Amino acid sequence: MYSEKVMDHFQNPRNVGEIENASGVGTVGNAKCGDIMRIYLDIDETGVIRDVKFKTFGCGAAVATSSMATELVKGKTVQEAMEVTNKAVMEALDGLPPVKVHCSLLAEEAIHAALWDYAQKNGIQIEGLSKPKSDIHEGEEDEEEEY
Ligand code: FES
Numbered sequence: 001m002y003s004e005k006v007m008d009h010f011q012n013p014r015n016v017g018e019i020e021n022a023s024g025v026g027t028v029g030n031a032k033c034g035d036i037m038r039i040y041l042d043i044d045e046t047g048v049i050r051d052v053k054f055k056t057f058g059c060g061a062a063v064a065t066s067s068m069a070t071e072l073v074k075g076k077t078v079q080e081a082m083e084v085t086n087k088a089v090m091e092a093l094d095g096l097p098p099v100k101v102h103c104s105l106l107a108e109e110a111i112h113a114a115l116w117d118y119a120q121k122n123g124i125q126i127e128g129l130s131k132p133k134s135d136i137h138e139g140e141e142d143e144e145e146e147y
Contacts, residue, residue, distance in 0.1 A: 002060075003094035009064035014071050017053040024121065026113025028134040030106050035062050036136070037110040039070070043118055047078050054110070061096055061103035068092050069107040078115055082128050084108070109134050 002010075019040035027038040035058025042051035052074050054066040069089050073081040086104035090096050096104055109132040116135065119126050 001097055002064075003096075005068075005093045006061065006064045006096065009067040009093065010060045013054075013056075013063050013067035015053050015067065015074070016055065018055065019051060019053050022114075024114040024116070024118025026110050026115070026117055026132070027136050028106055028109040028113050028132055029136045030058075030102060030134060033059065033102070035059055035103070035106065037062060037066050037106050039066070039110040039114040041073075041114045041118060043078060049073050049076055049078065049081060058106070059100075059103060061100040062106055064093060065089050065096070065104040065107035066110065069111055073111055078118065078126055081111060081115060082126065084111060106134070113137075 019042050022040040023043035024041040029036045037056045037058060038054065040053045041049055044050050052070045054070050056062050056066045069084060072084045072088065072092060086108040089104045089107050112129060112132045113135045115126055115129055116131050119129065
């Protein structure tokens with residue numbers, strides 16, 4: 001039921017870990033399944049994602065999609081990273097069973113939440129980016145909420 005790529009990224013996830021003093025950190029959760037994903041981005045002064053790490057407390061598909069999502073955004077500009085949608089992640093994994101589509105959505109939202117955090121910290125706007133609804137913002141740093 002899972003593609004070889006999904007199994008590979010589940011068994012050997014890429015970019016697991018944390019980045020200290022990350023440029024942006026995003027944590028999202030799915031209320032229904034209770035799975036949580038956190039993405040750390042290290043972004044250089046030209047807006048290129050130099051490094052990315054993730055931690056996922058969730059199902060196998062959540063691990064595989066976060067792993068693939070980190071691979072897809074690495075080396076991209078923040079604007080290009082916006083094109084890494086859940087569809088792009090699923091295609092790169094050769095598909096997911098329909099009941100697991102929401103897991104890939106969580107990966108997209110985790111990237112968006114981390115980009116949102118980066119944009120907030122730097123007072124910039126990223127075209128097409130809004131605060132993800134599932135952003136659970138655990139706030140390791142004391143960031144102020146805007147509203
Ligand atoms: Fe919820 Fe996979 S079952 S993220």
